[in-house]
Amino acid sequence: MSDLGYRPCVGIMLVNDEGRAFVGRRIDNREGDWWQMPQGGVDEGEDLKAAAxxxxxxxxxxxxxxxxILRKMDDDIAYDLPEELQGKLWGGRYRGQRQTWFLARFTGEDADVDLDAHDHPEFCAWQWLDLERLPEMIIPFKKRVYRSVLDAFRDLI
Known part of the structure; x- marks a missing residue:
């Protein structure tokens, strides 16, 4: 699978006035209690901020x-899927993702969050999480990514 490339992806670290980050529990999460920040694929030709x-x-x-939006990370972060998932997700075309991360400040009210706003919801629950807990809440193969995101944005949070 080493000849497969990386799926272009964006992520948003959304923080509230208390300096806590938004995380959602994945709806397809059958084997663990994993939470993640909003993220997803970039359409061909799509502006990264618009995609985020x-x-x-x-x-x-x-x-x-x-x-x-407060900042975009200077560098993208690439990660590989575990070997057993490579070639199975995203139509089998990618070995992992190359993510561009943005930091954003939440200016709305908690009641503005609507996990069912899209036809195919990805989260079944959400919470504001203390930043130091982020790496322990994400699926293990993404822990390095979350530590890098935290390091990149910590000064603005």
Whole structure:
């Protein structure tokens, strides 16, 4: 599977006024209690910031007027799927993802979150999480990614 490339992806670390991050529990999460920040694929030719706001809306129901983008990470982060998943997800075309992360401040109210806003919800629950707990809540093969995101944005949170 080493000849497979990386799926272009964006992620948003959405933080509230208390400095806690939004995480959702994946609806397809059958083998663990894994939570993640909003993220998803980039359509061909799509602007990265627009893709991040689209993914945020699809996964949380939040519209662009409920967030303020503070920063984009300088470098993308690539990760490989575990060997048993490579060639199985995303039509078998990718070995992992190459993610561009954005930091955004939540400017809305908790009631603005609507996990059922999209036809195919990805989260079944959500919470505001203390930043230091983020790496322990994500599926193990993404822990390095979450530590890197935390390091990149910590000064603005």
């Amino acid at each position: 706001l689209r993914e945020l809306h699809e996964e949380t129901g939040l519209t662009a007027d409920k967030v303020s």
